[in-house]
Amino acid sequence: MNLEIDIKREKKVSYVHLKGEIDAYTAPALKNKLAPISEESEPFIEVNLKDVEYMDSTGLGVFVGLLKTVRKQGGKLKLTNLSPRLERLFHITGLDSIIEISRKGED
Amino acid sequence: MDKCIDYIEMKIPAKTEYIGIVRLTLSGIANRMGYTYDDIEDLKIAVSEACSNAVQHAYGHNENGEVRIGFSLFENRLEITVSDDGKNFDLSKMKENTGPYSPSMPIEKLSEGGLGLFLIKTLMDEVTIDMNSGVTVKMSKLLNEERMRNEQTSWSKTKQ
Numbered sequence: 001m002n003l004e005i006d007i008k009r010e011k012k013v014s015y016v017h018l019k020g021e022i023d024a025y026t027a028p029a030l031k032n033k034l035a036p037i038s039e040e041s042e043p044f045i046e047v048n049l050k051d052v053e054y055m056d057s058t059g060l061g062v063f064v065g066l067l068k069t070v071r072k073q074g075g076k077l078k079l080t081n082l083s084p085r086l087e088r089l090f091h092i093t094g095l096d097s098i099i100e101i102s103r104k105g106e107d
Numbered sequence: 108m109d110k111c112i113d114y115i116e117m118k119i120p121a122k123t124e125y126i127g128i129v130r131l132t133l134s135g136i137a138n139r140m141g142y143t144y145d146d147i148e149d150l151k152i153a154v155s156e157a158c159s160n161a162v163q164h165a166y167g168h169n170e171n172g173e174v175r176i177g178f179s180l181f182e183n184r185l186e187i188t189v190s191d192d193g194k195n196f197d198l199s200k201m202k203e204n205t206g207p208y209s210p211s212m213p214i215e216k217l218s219e220g221g222l223g224l225f226l227i228k229t230l231m232d233e234v235t236i237d238m239n240s241g242v243t244v245k246m247s248k249l250l251n252e253e254r255m256r257n258e259q260t261s262w263s264k265t266k267q
Contacts, residue, residue: 024159025123054130056152057222058159064208065219072215085148092229093222094207098214 002026005033013044019051022059031062038066043075050081050104060093067099078102113180119158121165121172121191126158129176133187136178140185143251149230150185150248156223157189157244165193165242183250184232190243 003026004019014037022030037043045066049055063079070077079101082090087103090096117132119125130151137147158174166172172193179186206225208217228234231246 021127023123023155024126024162054148054151056155056159057220057226060222061219064217068214068217068219085145089152092207093226094209097210098208098212098217 003030005030007033007037012042013046016045016047017051018047018049021054022052022062023054023056024058027058027062030059031065034062034066035069038069038075039073040075041073043070043073045070045075046078046080048081049079049083049086052083052086055086055089057093060089060095063099064095076100080106109181111179111181111186115178115180117176119174119176121162121174121193123159123162126155126162129158130155132176133178136180137185140180141250142185142248146248146251150187153227153230153246153248154187154189156227157187157246160223160244161189161191161193161242165191167193181247184247185250186245186247188243188245190241192241194241 002020003022004017006017006019008015008017016034016037018030020026034045037045047063052059063077067077077099079099081104082101083104087096087101090099090101095101115132115136117129119129133150133154134147137150142150154176158176161174162172172191175188175190177188177190179188227244227246230248232249234244234246237243237245
């Protein structure tokens with residue numbers, strides 16, 4: 001019940017790969033890891049959620065916070081490879097109309 | 108007919124690292140009862156939200172608290188109670204910033220939390236919150252076939 005956070009930089013884009021569970025236990029570390037890359041000027045961040053097996057409102061909160069910083073800095077945030085479960089979570093909370101997301105297999 | 112068949116209880120220290128253990132126990136129980144994959148995932152989120160609330164709001168940084176989770180197994184549903192002895196959170200305040208986001212909200216004003224209760228209510232069939240000494244969230248989810256039967260009854264009622 002952990003979360004592996006892997007951040008790779010390719011030119012201007014930060015690719016974040018997450019593996020495991022995003023809950024109240026793992027969210028604070030995720031927030032800390034994402035903070036420095038989101039505070040740059042014009043950050044472009046793509047988060048791959050393919051291997052995220054579980055996520056609840058604490059995870060959603062992290063991404064809302066991330067979006068706020070990224071937009072303030074004039075950048076862009078994209079969440080990719082959402083499973084049907086995660087997609088549903090973004091849909092029922094209305095976040096799918098606020099954060100750019102794409103389904104598994106769409107990229 | 109509406110008799111609790113079995114009751115399982117667990118108690119965890121009020122620390123976020125144990126919420127995953129509650130999820131594991133819960134999926135074991137729900138799987139055994141015959142819930143579908145999607146229903147089990149819904150249950151996991153709802154129960155985790157209630158546990159996170161208890162750990163973070165009731166106890167804050169006091170890690171000596173405990174959270175009790177009770178699973179009542181009925182023939183047609185699973186009823187779960189999550190309770191703590193911490194301080195009551197301000198429910199009215201919590202309700203204010205709960206609910207889905209809408210695209211018209213300015214990004215900088217979006218709240219980074221407070222969706223917990225909304226998710227519990229959306230994902231479960233029945234939810235009650237008691238505040239006496241501490242908070243007790245009681246929630247239940249019907250087994251799939253049972254829900255379908257209920258929907259059919261209400262549908263035929265509206266038809267008449």
